[in-house]
Amino acid sequence: MFGNDNTVLVIGAHPDDEVLGAGGAIAKHSNADDDVHILIVSEGSTQQYDDPDLIVEKREHAHTCADRLGASAVHFGGLPDMxxxxxxxxxxxxxxxxxxxxxxxxxxxxxxxxxxxxxxxxVHDSTLVATRPGSGVSTVLSYETPSSTDFSPDLDGFEPNMFVDISDQIECKIDAFNAYKTEIREYPHPRSPEALRAIARARGASSGFEFAEAFDVLRMYR
Structure with missing residues (x-):
């Protein structure tokens, strides 16, 4: 899945979702010379902060984050946040x-x-529509989002069935997340550098790696 000249699309509802959930995988794809694109579906600001100027600032943060991860492009849907x-x-x-x-x-x-x-x-539901059979997409994966997936009332919770070794990418992920200056929180909040490292270490302990990201394989056509 990494390498073979894949074109990869990482979709997030808000700026920072992409790095929280799949920042290590993005860097791993980039290191393998895959062409990685990021889509931020909403403008990610006005409903939470009531400050339209933050839309521009967050887009700048998204570009900085993508550059640090090695992604080739960031796309913005601009739909209303929240x-x-x-x-x-x-x-x-x-x-x-x-x-x-x-x-x-x-x-x-x-x-x-x-x-x-x-x-x-x-975003999850619409992704499944956009990547339905016949779309040309070979693999669809879902990721966990710290401070959201872990707060879900769903009793089953997030149940990953694929783990990606990001031991060589964890520091890149943390550095990329730090681009989102307005989103960083103090530990033990899940959106803190220390918590992201702890989550990756826990996922690694579940899969035999030092650090890992966890995913749920939604579709895979081979």
Missing amino acids: RLSDIAHVDINETIESVCADINPDVVYTHSRREVNRDHVA
Whole structure:
């Protein structure tokens, strides 16, 4: 999955979701010379902070983060933050399908559906539409989002069935996350550098690596 000239699309509802959930995998794909694109579906600011200027700032942070991870491009859907569950499903579908049509990804990463954040669930559902059989996508994976997946009331919780060794990428992931200056929280908050390292270490302990990221394989066509 890493290498073989894959085109990879990592989808996040908000700026920083991509690095929280799959930053190590992004860096690993980039190191393997895969072409990695990131799609941020919402503008990620106005509903939470009531400051439109933060939209521009967060886009700058997203580009800095992507550069540190080695991604080749960042795409922005610009949909309303924290209101994706109120938007017509077809509009979110179209946002994702448009980027898929432009880059023709082989591998797609998206949110888990076992989430407390309704924006994340909406993105998950629309990703499955955009990557349905016949789309040309060979692999679809969902990732966990610290401070959201772990807060879900779903009793089953996030149940990963694939682990990726990011022992060589963990410091790159932390450095990339630090680009999001407005999103960093103090430990023990899950969105802190210390917590991200601890989560990766725990996932590694579950899979025989020093550090790992965990994913749920939603679809794989071979």
